[in-house]
Amino acid sequence: MPNHGDWQYTIYLDGLTGRVPSLPMSFAELERRAEAAMSPELWSYVAGGAGDERTQRANVTAFDGWGLMPRMLAGAAERDLSVELFGRRLPTPLLLAPVGVIGLCGDDGHGDLTTARAAGTMGVPMIASTLSQDPMEDVAAALGDTPGWFQLYPPNDRELTESLVHRAEAAGFTALVVTLDTLTLGWRPRDLALASFPQLAGECLANYLSDPVFRSRLAAPPEEDPQAATGLWATLFGNQRLSWDDLAWLRSLTSLPLLLKGICDPDDARRAVDGGVDGIYCSNHGGRQANGGLPALDCLPGVVDAVGDTPVVFDSGVRGGPDVVKALALGARAVAIGRPYAYGLAVGGQGGIEHVLRCLLAETDLTLAIDGYASVGALDRTALRRVR
Numbered sequence: 001m002p003n004h005g006d007w008q009y010t011i012y013l014d015g016l017t018g019r020v021p022s023l024p025m026s027f028a029e030l031e032r033r034a035e036a037a038m039s040p041e042l043w044s045y046v047a048g049g050a051g052d053e054r055t056q057r058a059n060v061t062a063f064d065g066w067g068l069m070p071r072m073l074a075g076a077a078e079r080d081l082s083v084e085l086f087g088r089r090l091p092t093p094l095l096l097a098p099v100g101v102i103g104l105c106g107d108d109g110h111g112d113l114t115t116a117r118a119a120g121t122m123g124v125p126m127i128a129s130t131l132s133q134d135p136m137e138d139v140a141a142a143l144g145d146t147p148g149w150f151q152l153y154p155p156n157d158r159e160l161t162e163s164l165v166h167r168a169e170a171a172g173f174t175a176l177v178v179t180l181d182t183l184t185l186g187w188r189p190r191d192l193a194l195a196s197f198p199q200l201a202g203e204c205l206a207n208y209l210s211d212p213v214f215r216s217r218l219a220a221p222p223e224e225d226p227q228a229a230t231g232l233w234a235t236l237f238g239n240q241r242l243s244w245d246d247l248a249w250l251r252s253l254t255s256l257p258l259l260l261k262g263i264c265d266p267d268d269a270r271r272a273v274d275g276g277v278d279g280i281y282c283s284n285h286g287g288r289q290a291n292g293g294l295p296a297l298d299c300l301p302g303v304v305d306a307v308g309d310t311p312v313v314f315d316s317g318v319r320g321g322p323d324v325v326k327a328l329a330l331g332a333r334a335v336a337i338g339r340p341y342a343y344g345l346a347v348g349g350q351g352g353i354e355h356v357l358r359c360l361l362a363e364t365d366l367t368l369a370i371d372g373y374a375s376v377g378a379l380d381r382t383a384l385r386r387v388r
């Protein structure tokens with residue numbers, strides 16, 4: 001486990017001793033360099049969102065609507081960034097959100113494994129996507145002692161769903177995240193303009209191709225007829241008829257902590273808790289699915305208020321330390337990032353993801369130090385004011 005109090009000192013020390021960092025120190029520069037490192041198709045898929053992307057932009061600007069109130073002489077000389085989730089103390093409040101094409105974002109086609117190694121080094125849990133270039137068992141093994149959660153897109157085939165969940169348990173993942181906001185693909189003009197969609201080109205399907213139930217549905221093994229396998233995936237992936245009536249069944253599949261991802265409405269959050277979930281994942285998929293303009297951050301307080309003690313994980317639009325602190329102050333138990341670490345991987349491999357995490361953690365820690373909050377637990381809504 002790294003010494004988490006030392007992030008900023010390493011970065012400052014480099015700066016003060018004249019070592020210019022080879023990796024970007026701002027999100028804008030990270031974005032620029034990631035675009036240069038990726039093919040136009042991959043860049044469009046990762047950076048793009050739904051429609052005219054106003055929800056995606058609103059996710060980021062929503063953080064401007066809150067200001068942090070600095071408190072003086074508050075005894076924050078040492079900060080505790082740890083949080084407790086599902087009976088386990090995590091060293092930081094950060095998580096790596098599931099990113100279905102992370103496998104393609106590095107230069108070796110094994111970005112899921114690279115991400116798992118970075119997660120392992122940093123002690124930041126990775127939520128492994130159903131869509132990966134390497135099978136979930138290999139991703140879990142690459143995490144070392146750092147916990148991994150498995151993100152499930154429940155296919156339109158119950159037996160296959162059960163197989164994926166049981167594999168995730170056997171592989172050692174410690175929680176199951178079921179994503180509900182992508183039961184069908186959003187309207188994504190950038191990808192449509194390039195006629196590019198990685199999964200339909202057979203990418204990131206390793207969890208399906210390695211699955212005995214999936215394979216049993218094919219006339220020929222995927223190694224012999226990859227197109228038929230991709231075609232079957234396309235018919236199984238979307239599951240638009242999934243309903244609240246299926247929650248009891250999903251719940252029965254695992255004794256692991258179960259979270260539902262994509263919850264924004266307080267009534268949905270309550271319904272999920274009534275249905276026996278252990279956590280709510282408040283997110284609008286980084287603005288890649290719905291484009292109604294409602295930023296995920298604006299949904300967070302209502303979701304938190306609706307579910308009492310049930311932990312709420314948040315993502316969508318987090319770009320810097322103050323964003324992490326604001327989401328925590330609004331009641332998130334932990335905060336995940338998506339695109340920032342995908343860009344880190346594209347720009348600098350494993351070290352690039354670690355750099356992105358180190359900068360985010362250093363800035364989070366310094367924000368707490370300067371604003372006078374000694375721990376994540378010291379944050380609540382009284383730390384925030386609305387900015388007009």
Ligand SMILES: Cc1cc2nc3c(=O)[nH]c(=O)nc-3n(C[C@H](O)[C@H](O)[C@H](O)COP(=O)(O)O)c2cc1C
Nearest residue numbers: 046097098099100129179285286316317337338339
């Ligand atoms: C390229 C890409 C692929 C994604 N794939 C998945 C996925 O497979 N499963 C999932 O639940 N969410 C997926 N997401 C959504 C992320 O988990 C997360 O909700 C989102 O990226 C957070 O917003 P941010 O990118 O602004 O941090 C994906 C996001 C991106 C950018």
Ligand SMILES: O=C(O)C(=O)c1ccccc1
Nearest residue numbers: 100131182185199285288
């Ligand atoms: O692109 C995405 O955001 C995503 O999660 C996804 C994954 C597979 C199929 C469709 C969308």
